[in-house]
Each structure stands twice: as C-alpha cells, then as structure tokens.
Amino acid sequence: MVTYIFRRLVTAALILLGASYFVYLLTAASGDPLEEFRASNSPQKQQLMDARTELLQLDTPAPLRYFKWFGGAVQCLVPFANSCDLGKNIAGQPITEALGFALVQTLTLVTAATVLAILIGITLGIITALRQYSTLDYGVTFMAFLFFSLPIFWVAVLLKEFGAIGFNNFLRNPDVPLPAALGIGVVVGAITAVAAGGPMRRRLLAGGVAFAFVAAVLIYFSATEWFKAPGLGPVVIAIAGAGIAFAVTLLSAGLKNRKALQSALIAVGVGVVLYFLLQPLLNEATFVMIVLLAVAFVLIGMGIGYLVGGYDRGQSMRAAGITSFLVGVLILLDRYMQAWPSYFNNSRVRGRPIATIGASTPNIQGDFWVLGLDSFTHLILPTLALILISLASYTRFTRASMLEIMNMDYIRTARAKGLSERTVIMRHAFRNALIPIATIVAFDIGALIGGAVITETVFSVRGMGFLFLDGIAHTDPNPVMGVFICVAITAMVFNLIADLAYSALDPRVRVKA
Amino acid sequence: MAEDASRISAAAGIEPIIEAKGLSQGQIVRKRFLGHSGAIIGLVVFAFIFVLAFTSVGYLGIPGWWKYTHEEVSPLVNDGAPTLSLWPLAWGEHPFGQDRIGRDVFAMTMRGAQQSITIMIVIGLIAGLIGVVVGAISGYFRGWAEAVLMRLTDVIIIIPALLLAAVMAALAGRRDQGSWFASFASTNGVLALGIFLGLISWVSLARLMRGEFLSLREREFVDAARISGASNARIIFKHILPNAVGVLIVNVTLTMSAAILTETALSYLGVGVKAPDTSLGLLISQNQQAFATRPWLFWFPGMFIVLICLSINFIGDGLRDAFDPRQKKFNAKKAKDHGGPAVQASAGTGLDASAPGDPRHEGFRPGGPADGTQGP
Numbered sequence: 018m019v020t021y022i023f024r025r026l027v028t029a030a031l032i033l034l035g036a037s038y039f040v041y042l043l044t045a046a047s048g049d050p051l052e053e054f055r056a057s058n059s060p061q062k063q064q065l066m067d068a069r070t071e072l073l074q075l076d077t078p079a080p081l082r083y084f085k086w087f088g089g090a091v092q093c094l095v096p097f098a099n100s101c102d103l104g105k106n107i108a109g110q111p112i113t114e115a116l117g118f119a120l121v122q123t124l125t126l127v128t129a130a131t132v133l134a135i136l137i138g139i140t141l142g143i144i145t146a147l148r149q150y151s152t153l154d155y156g157v158t159f160m161a162f163l164f165f166s167l168p169i170f171w172v173a174v175l176l177k178e179f180g181a182i183g184f185n186n187f188l189r190n191p192d193v194p195l196p197a198a199l200g201i202g203v204v205v206g207a208i209t210a211v212a213a214g215g216p217m218r219r220r221l222l223a224g225g226v227a228f229a230f231v232a233a234v235l236i237y238f239s240a241t242e243w244f245k246a247p248g249l250g251p252v253v254i255a256i257a258g259a260g261i262a263f264a265v266t267l268l269s270a271g272l273k274n275r276k277a278l279q280s281a282l283i284a285v286g287v288g289v290v291l292y293f294l295l296q297p298l299l300n301e302a303t304f305v306m307i308v309l310l311a312v313a314f315v316l317i318g319m320g321i322g323y324l325v326g327g328y329d330r331g332q333s334m335r336a337a338g339i340t341s342f343l344v345g346v347l348i349l350l351d352r353y354m355q356a357w358p359s360y361f362n363n364s365r366v367r368g369r370p371i372a373t374i375g376a377s378t379p380n381i382q383g384d385f386w387v388l389g390l391d392s393f394t395h396l397i398l399p400t401l402a403l404i405l406i407s408l409a410s411y412t413r414f415t416r417a418s419m420l421e422i423m424n425m426d427y428i429r430t431a432r433a434k435g436l437s438e439r440t441v442i443m444r445h446a447f448r449n450a451l452i453p454i455a456t457i458v459a460f461d462i463g464a465l466i467g468g469a470v471i472t473e474t475v476f477s478v479r480g481m482g483f484l485f486l487d488g489i490a491h492t493d494p495n496p497v498m499g500v501f502i503c504v505a506i507t508a509m510v511f512n513l514i515a516d517l518a519y520s521a522l523d524p525r526v527r528v529k530a
Numbered sequence: 531m532a533e534d535a536s537r538i539s540a541a542a543g544i545e546p547i548i549e550a551k552g553l554s555q556g557q558i559v560r561k562r563f564l565g566h567s568g569a570i571i572g573l574v575v576f577a578f579i580f581v582l583a584f585t586s587v588g589y590l591g592i593p594g595w596w597k598y599t600h601e602e603v604s605p606l607v608n609d610g611a612p613t614l615s616l617w618p619l620a621w622g623e624h625p626f627g628q629d630r631i632g633r634d635v636f637a638m639t640m641r642g643a644q645q646s647i648t649i650m651i652v653i654g655l656i657a658g659l660i661g662v663v664v665g666a667i668s669g670y671f672r673g674w675a676e677a678v679l680m681r682l683t684d685v686i687i688i689i690p691a692l693l694l695a696a697v698m699a700a701l702a703g704r705r706d707q708g709s710w711f712a713s714f715a716s717t718n719g720v721l722a723l724g725i726f727l728g729l730i731s732w733v734s735l736a737r738l739m740r741g742e743f744l745s746l747r748e749r750e751f752v753d754a755a756r757i758s759g760a761s762n763a764r765i766i767f768k769h770i771l772p773n774a775v776g777v778l779i780v781n782v783t784l785t786m787s788a789a790i791l792t793e794t795a796l797s798y799l800g801v802g803v804k805a806p807d808t809s810l811g812l813l814i815s816q817n818q819q820a821f822a823t824r825p826w827l828f829w830f831p832g833m834f835i836v837l838i839c840l841s842i843n844f845i846g847d848g849l850r851d852a853f854d855p856r857q858k859k860f861n862a863k864k865a866k867d868h869g870g871p872a873v874q875a876s877a878g879t880g881l882d883a884s885a886p887g888d889p890r891h892e893g894f895r896p897g898g899p900a901d902g903t904q905g906p
Binding site: 028031032033035036039040043044046047048162163165166167168169170171174178182470471474485486489497501504505508509 | 681684685686688689690692693694696697699787791794795798799801811814815818821822828832835836839840843844847
C-alpha cells in the first residue's frame with residue numbers, strides 16, 4: 018500500500034515536471050508581452066519596455082527562464098520556510114498573493130454548485146433507474162441530454178436576461194396575475210403527475226393536489242405581498258418540519274418503525290420551540306455560531322432519538338438527527354428571509370437584488386444576514402448555470418450504476434428473503450451504486466479548484482479561471498503556471514484519493530502494491 | 531464475435547441472444563440502432579443541418595443557393611428583425627434577421643455551423659486515429675511502449691486546451707512571420723484549430739482502447755490466431771480491433787459532441803475562430819450585449835449549437851445501445867472465467883469487479899469538466 022502510494026506520487030511528480038515545462042514554453046510562445054509598447058509612440062517607450070523585460074526576465078530565453086521559475090517554485094515544498102516564490106505577474110503582484118485571492122473566489126463560486134449538482138444528480142439518477150422506461154425516465158433523460166448539449170455561456174447570458182433583469186423587474190412590483198399563478202400551478206401539477214408514478218388515478222390526484230397547492234400559495238403570496246417581506250414563521254416551519262419528519266423516516270428507517278417517526282416528530286416540536294428561543298440570539302449571529310448551532314441541532318435530534326429509543330435506537334437517532342438538522346436549516350432560511358427587506362432597501366442595492374456580475378456588492382455594509390444575502394444573490398445565477406450543466410453527467414452516471422446494481426443477484430437474494438423494497442434499495446442497492454460514483458465525485462472535487470473559466474468570465478468573477486485567462490491574454494507565464502500547478506497537483510492528488518477510495522469501498526478491488 | 535459470444539453463452543447456460551440468430555454482427559448493430567428512435571431522430575436532424583449548412587452558403591469556394599454570404603452587408607430590412615414566419619411558412623428576405631450593420635444572420639449562422647461541424651469531424655478523425663494507435667500499441671505490446679505512451683497520455687491530459695488554443699490563435703495571428711505553420715494557420719484557421727484540439731483530445735480514447743486491448747489480447751481467439759502464425763499487425767487489425775470497434779465508435783461520437791462545445795467555448799473566449807471568419811461561439815460572444823435589442827442575433831446561433839450537439843449525443847446514445855459493449859463483454863467474461871453453468875450464480879455477483887462495476891465505460895463524460903473547456 019505504502020509502496021503503491023509512493024510510486025504514484027513519484028510518477029505524478031515526474032509528469033508534473035514534464036507538463037509544467039511544456040506549459041511554460043507554450044505560454045511563452047503564445048505571444049509577445051512587449052507588443053503593447055512596440056505599437057505605442059510614447060516618449061518613454063524604451064524605459065517601459067526595459068522595465069517589463071526586467072520584471073518578467075525576458076532577456077533569458079523561455080527554455081532557461083523556466084528553470085529560474087522552477088528554482089523559486091521548488092522552495093514552496095520546504096515546509097514553514099515561507100520562501101515560496103512563484104514569480105510576479107505583469108502588474109508586479111506576487112503570484113502567491115494573487116492565487117490566494119483567486120482561490121477564495123473560485124471556491125465560493127463552485128463549491129455550492131458542485132455539491133448541489135451531485136446531490137440533485139444522484140437523486141434524479143436513482144429515481145430514474147427505479148422507474149426505468151417510464152415517462153419520468155424519458156423526460157429526465159431528454160433533459161439530461163439537453164443540458165449536456167448546452168453551451169454554458171449561452172445559458173449564462175439567458176440566465177442574466179431572465180433570471181436577473183426579469184426577476185428584478187418582477188420584484189419591484191411583486192404581483193402574480195391570476196393566469197400566471199394558474200399556469201405555474203398547471204406546470205407544477207403536470208410534473209408532479211408524471212413524477213408520481215403508479216396508476217393513472219394516483220397520478221391525477223397527486224397532480225391535482227400539487228396544482229391546487231401551488232396556485233393557492235402564489236395567489237396568497239401575491240395578495241399579501243409576500244415577495245416584498247418574505248418569511249416562513251413558526252406555523253410553516255412546523256408543517257414543513259412534519260413533512261420532513263415523515264420523509265426522513267420513510268427513507269432512513271421506514272414508516273413502520275413508529276419509534277423513529279415519533280422521535281423525528283418530537284425533534285420538529287423541539288425545533289419550533291427553539292425557533293422562538295433562538296430569535297434574539299440569531300440577531301447577533303456570526304459564522305462560528307451558525308456552525309455550532311447546526312452541531313447542536315444534530316446533537317439534540319440524536320438525543321431525542323436516544324431517549325425515545327425503541328428496539329433499534331440507532332435508527333431513531335438517525336431519523337431524529339437528520340430531521341432536527343433540516344428544521345434548523347428552515348429556521349436559518351426564515352432568518353435570512355427576515356433580513357430580506359433591509360437588504361432590498363439597502364442604498365447600495367437599490368431594489369435590484371439579483372446581481373449579474375462580481376462576487377459581492379462593492380462597499381456594502383450590514384450585519385451577518387445582509388452580507389450573507391448579498392453573496393447569495395451574487396452566487397445564485399452562476400451556481401444555477403453550473404448546476405444545470407453538470408447535473409446531466411451525474412444523473413446519467415448514477416442511473417447506469419444503479420441499473421447495473423439492481424440486476425445483481427444479491428438484490429434478488431435480498432428481495433427473496435423478504436426484505437422491504439426500501440431496505441433493498443437504500444441498504445443493498447444504493448450503497449453499492451455509490452461506489453463508482455464516489456470516484457467521479459473525487460475527480461470532480463479535484464477539478465473544482467480549476468474553476469469554471471467561462472462561468473467566471475461571463476459573471477466577472479475574478480477567480481482562478483480569470484487569472485489563467487488574463488495571464489494568457491498578456492502572455493504572462495507566471496500566473497498561468499501558478500494556476501496550472503495548483504490545478505494539476507489537486508487533480509493528481511484527488512485521482513490518487515479516488516483510486517484508494519475505490520479499493521477501500523470495494524474490497525474486491527485491490528491496489529497493486 | 532457475435533457468433534462467438536452467443537455460442538459461448540449458450541454453452542455456459544445463459545439464455546441465448548435470440549435477436550442474434552443467423553445475423554452478422556453488423557446486421558445486429560444496424561437493427562438495434564434503427565430501432566432506437568432517439569438516435570434516428572438525431573441522425574435525421576443532424577443530416578438536415580449538415581446539408582443545410584454546407585449547401586446554403588457554399589463551401590471551399592463552391593457557391594451555395596443562398597443569396598447572401600456571411601460577410602456581405604445589405605440594407606436593413608424591417609430594422610433587421612427576422613422575416614421567417616412559421617404560419618404561413620415563409621422564408622422572407624432575411625429569415626434569421628440581420629445584425630447592426632446589415633449582415634445576414636442566416637448566412638452567418640450557416641457559416642458558423644459549417645465551421646463547428648468541420649472542427650468536430652477533424653477532431654473526431656484525429657483523436658480517433660491517435661487514440662486507437664496509442665491505445666492499441668500500449669495495450670497489445672505492453673512493456674516499455676506502454677509505460678512511455680501512458681506517461682505521455684498523463685502529461686497531455688493535464689495540459690489545458692485553452693492554452694493550446696491561445697498559442698494557436700497567436701500563431702495564426704502572425705501571418706507575416708513566414709513559418710509554414712503560421713501561414714497555414716492564418717489561411718485555414720478552423721482546420722488548424724481542429725487539428726490542435728484533436729492532438730490533445732485523444733487521451734481518454736487511448737485509455738479506453740488500451741483497456742479494451744488489455745482484456746481482448748488474453749482471449750482464446752487471439753491465442754488461436756497467434757498459434758496459426760498470424761503476425762502482430764494481423765492480430766491487431768483483424769482480430770482485436772473489430773471487437774473493440776463498438777467502444778471506439780461510441781466514444782468518438784461523444785468526443786465529437788464535446789468538441790463542438792469546446793470549439794464554441796474557445797471562440798467565445800476569443801481564442802478560437804477569429805473575425806472576419808465566423809463561428810457559432812463567436813456570433814454569441816459578439817452579440818450578447820445586443821440581447822435586449824436584437825435577441826435573434828443570439829437565439830439562432832445558440833439554437834444551432836444545441837441542436838447539433840444534442841443530435842450527436844443522441845446518435846452516440848443509440849450507438850452505445852446498439853453495440854452495448856458492457857453487456858457483451860460481461861456475458862463473454864462470465865462464460866470465459868467460469869466455464870460451466872454450475873458457477874454462474876456466483877459469477878454474477880461480479881467476482882471480477884473491474885468489468886461490471888465500472889459504468890464509467892459508459893463514456894458519458896468524454897473528458898473535461900462540464901464547463902465546456904478542458905481546463906485550465
């Protein structure tokens with residue numbers, strides 16, 4: 018095992034060496050960094066050219082300049098020496114500094130998108146695999162192909178137009194006319210009817226209920242101007258919490274496990290009580306406090322599960338813990354919604370909350386909630402675009418993996434020995450289907466850091482992709498190399514992790530020592 | 531191969547494949563492909579776009595039937611709005627409208643579609659060729675050839691496509707520098723871009739082909755061929771390659787659909803096809819600011835990208851179902867590894883986990899993140 022890892026790391030280092038040399042030469046060959054001065058006829062033309070030549074060491078030919086750069090870069094490997102030197106970019110800023118800034122921007126942009134795409138994609142993939150060849154399956158498959166074929170810059174421009182400008186116009190005067198409310202209701206109802214499955218009667222019933230609910234809610238929202246001052250309130254949290262309790266119990270323990278259902282419902286009750294108790298505390302919120310509260314909610318839920326007990330304590334604890342966490346999320350959401358009017362009327366936002374460029378409103382001031390909403394409104398469009406694009410491959414992949422597993426003999430055995438369908442799917446099939454998915458998730462997390470070049474360009478986020486593109490545009494090898502090295506190292510490390518994870522998850526696969 | 535598989539599986543006690551009776555491999559594949567409605571619709575749509583794009587505005591100097599070219603400026607009709615109407619179906623003077631200075635959007639879109647399709651085919655051919663050669667050599671001969679080629683693949687897979695495209699764009703821009711490549715690239719920008727992208731997009735294909743060759747070279751029919759004195763070249767081309775052709779075709783198709791998105795993305799970023807020539811990505815990039823005033827400048831090129839890419843993806847999906855490489859391999863392996871019906875039950879649980887447990891061979895991720903470019 019250790020030999021294997023060691024060998025992989027050595028190979029990776031050699032590959033990195035070769036590739037980085039190649040990338041350096043390519044960047045240097047891609048243009049002339051002095052071009053803008055050559056064309057100019059300013060009096061200090063020669064001085065400017067000399068200064069840049071000095072800064073970028075242009076008097077050394079590129080194949081040798083690489084080794085100068087390499088000499089600095091190698092020092093990054095010395096731990097705690099703080100002598101990391103990746104050179105300077107064309108503006109004279111050290112690359113290590115620029116990289117640090119870009120990394121934060123990129124990670125805030127892509128992390129949420131990737132996590133959500135993985136969650137939604139896997140869920141959809143499993144559902145479509147269980148309903149193979151149904152209308153739902155065909156619909157989702159078609160959508161997956163469609164999303165897979167969409168150019169992201171096109172989607173992004175469309176989102177900017179309709180998601181930002183259109184939605185902002187709507188928010189200025191939030192009034193859903195009756196036909197629109199009914200139309201949205203019909204669409205949601207139709208989707209529900211298709212997704213519900215089973216006999217036609219059941220589908221129509223589900224679709225009708227969804228239609229009535231959505232239309233009524235929209236009309237109610239429009240009448241009370243909910244969009245101007247949104248909020249959930251304890252009643253909605255209690256009702257939604259009860260729904261969550263049932264759903265979580267259904268998936269994690271099965272509704273037959275009454276103790277688990279009881280503990281989940283008690284957790285919802287406790288959550289609603291906490292909603293009132295926490296309000297003054299939440300006004301002083303900090304990030305650390307939110308994390309601590311999340312941990313506390315999970316622990317409270319698990320405690321409830323433990324006390325209720327039953328024949329299988331673990332299941333009750335799990336159901337109640339998850340439910341309690343989700344209720345906590347609802348409370349958080351409600352608090353964000355309470356901050357909405359003050360954000361909306363902020364002098365910097367001026368009633369156009371959904372932003373199309375950048376990662377935050379310049380010079381905005383406000384408490385934790387307002388700042389949180391600010392980054393949320395900036396992130397929502399790029400996140401949406403990235404989710405749409407990357408959803409497809411997760412869905413298809415999970416579906417293929419799940420279908421493969423569902424045809425295995427041990428699934429037939431599990432059914433034959435009388436296990437419930439829930440147990441068969443959640444315990445026997447789902448967990449095994451996740452094994453191959455774990456590896457691609459590891460790959461994608463490794464690729465996260467490279468950012469999304471096009472998304473960053475369209476939404477003017479100054480992340481890793483922007484740094485890379487900017488370096489290419491100015492024929493400036495140092496930022497290009499900085500980004501490349503970061504991306505390549507993470508990708509390689511995560512590839513290794515993916516391989517090791519595969520052999521850890523699936524004992525039939527052994528790494529070669 | 532079909533004969534081979536069905537005979538073995540029948541012997542091993544698996545239900546014989548009924549549709550395979552008396553048909554050759556090619557006939558089975560064709561039958562299955564034609565039965566896949568999505569793939570057929572994709573094929574029809576793609577053929578229609580292909581013919582429309584290449585006949586309407588002309589190609590390689592041959593004039594087309596459409597009255598404008600993508601560079602021609604004509605007076606604005608109806609302020610440049612599209613004259614296409616579906617009911618009653620009328621073509622009009624400028625079916626897709628005109629841009630600000632009066633160029634015909636239909637002609638520009640068709641020209642862009644030509645470019646995208648050209649690049650796609652060039653990339654598919656080059657990537658397929660190199661991928662097969664590298665995969666075949668490293669998978670068949672193993673040893674130092676495999677080590678060298680696979681390390682080369684590892685190096686190339688982490689080099690960002692964006693960078694190569696930028697280098698190419700810079701070279702193509704320097705028409706005066708006089709190297710043969712610069713002059714070639716400046717006159718045939720699209721072809722050069724396709725070749726460049728083809729030279730880096732073969733890596734995933736090579737890895738897949740290597741895997742195929744690694745498993746196929748251990749099969750009995752290869753041993754049989756070798757014993758009867760077949761040369762290495764004959765074994766590779768006559769015995770192994772025909773059995774790996776399914777995986778190859780499916781993944782070339784998927785590489786091609788990814789290639790279209792890569793090309794449009796690079797053109798969008800300004801390092802792909804350059805003005806005065808045009809491409810679908812470039813059209814969108816040039817016109818995105820005009821979305822509020824002239825949305826048709828934006829809709830039509832985008833729609834064509836989506837249509838081309840979608841139809842190619844559907845064709846690829848149909849081909850995958852038709853060849854169904856995993857299913858075939860799985861049956862054959864079962865029969866081979868565990869010769870008799872007695873052990874079939876345990877064989878099904880996937881003792882050989884590399885074959886059944888890895889739907890990555892589905893190849894829905896033909897390399898590169900979802901963002902469209904490979905990199906950085």
